[in-house]
Every structure is written in C-alpha cells, then in structure tokens.
Amino acid sequence: MTGITDTLLASTLASVDSAEAMVVESAAALGLDEDARMDLGLAIREAMVNAVAHGNAYSPEKQVRLILETRPDAVRVTIIDQGEGFDLNKVPDPTQGENLMRESGRGLLLMQAFVDEFSVKRSAAGGAEVVLVKYASDTGR
C-alpha cells in the first residue's frame, strides 16, 4: 500500500492520539513488525506533542499539518506546526548534568532514537517542520 495523505489536525491531545493511530495503522499495512510500529508510534507521538503543546501552544486557531507518505520500503511522516520553530542545536541535551533529572525535554531525543531518519527545519511559514522516516526492514538502522 503506497500513497500520500495530507491531514490538518487541531492543536489538542486528542490529535496526538489520532495521529499516532493513523501512522501505526499505515505502518501495519506496510508490514512493519510490532516493535517497529511501536517505535514509530512513539516518535510520532513525541513530534505531535511538540507541535501541539510547544509549537501551537494548544491554540484553537492553529493547526498541525501531518503528511503521511507510505512507500514500499518506508513510512515517511512530516509534521508541521504554526509556532515559531526552533533550532535543534540550541535544545539542551537531556542526558547531561542537571538536565538529567528534569521532568521534561526528552521528546526530541526519543524521536531521534526510534526512527531511521530524523530532521527538523523551519517551515516556509516559520513553524517547525519535523520529518520522521521508518524503514520497512532493519536495513536502514
């Protein structure tokens, strides 16, 4: 099953759940095993929370765009918010020093850990644009 779906989601926690479910379902159709689906689902969840909570600050006037591309060899997900964007290099490392015992700040670390390709940039409109790719086999890891 291949194709692209382009969806606009409200800036709510319910959108986090529905995005995760949508992507995991596509990954299952592509044949990703349960572990890979859970890895991808967690990365999507973290990216959506970033977009909804940090990017859009739960604003009812802002939306999250989710582009889901299923290819024979991979699932590629782009998540774009309408916030201010951020510089990955300026995000504190949550595994170091006093950050280790902070209650938050681990989302980007987990996104990177659980997908095969990860990138973030500012979208044309200025928000954060996160791309997550999970391969259908382990060849990419």
Place this chain on the structure above:
Amino acid sequence: MSARLTTRQVGDVTVIDAVGRITLGEGSALLRDTVKNLVAAGNKKLLLNLGEVSYIDSSGVGELVYSYTTVTSQQGQFKLLNLTKRVEDLLQITKLYTVFEVHDDETRAVRSFS
C-alpha cells in the same frame, strides 16, 4: 488502553501496580497524583511495578523522575519493579537507568528497602 494504577501494602512498602500506557494526559497525571497522595499520607517506601506497562512516552518518563525526586526529597525511597524490554530501553536511552534502583523480583525488591 490508558493507564490503571492500584496500590497494595507489603509490610511497610507500598507497591503500585501499573497497567497500560503512561503517556501525556491521563496516564501521566494519574501516576503523579497517586505518588503525591501516597507521600502526603506518609508512605515513603514506594515500589512501582511496571510489568504490565506496555508503553511510556517522554511525559511518562518525566513522571518517573517526578516520583523519584518527590519521594527522595521526603527522605523516602522510590524503586522500580519488572521493567519490560521497551521501558528498559527507554531508560537506557534517556540515561536514567542508573538513577533508578530496578528489581525483577518483588520479594527481593521489598526486602531491599531499609
């Protein structure tokens, strides 16, 4: 499946049995409230059983940190029991695995509290 927590007393140790997903929203709030209430009631030896927890996100990891710091700041002890492979991986990635005392046998875990 969202999270469900039940507590039981084994000697002077309070065991919290968690089931389901500990993620941003209901699951993480439930853990926070449970630990906060237990500590407020004077329970300072907490053992969190994660054997039936299928999934934790970064918010859930944050709640484990909150639980640990809340209990230890009251001169208590907070330990983990029965990590699934997924949760163990998460704690390794976040470098928190060495922060928590982790057990895979409840009897021994209960005995380990001083």
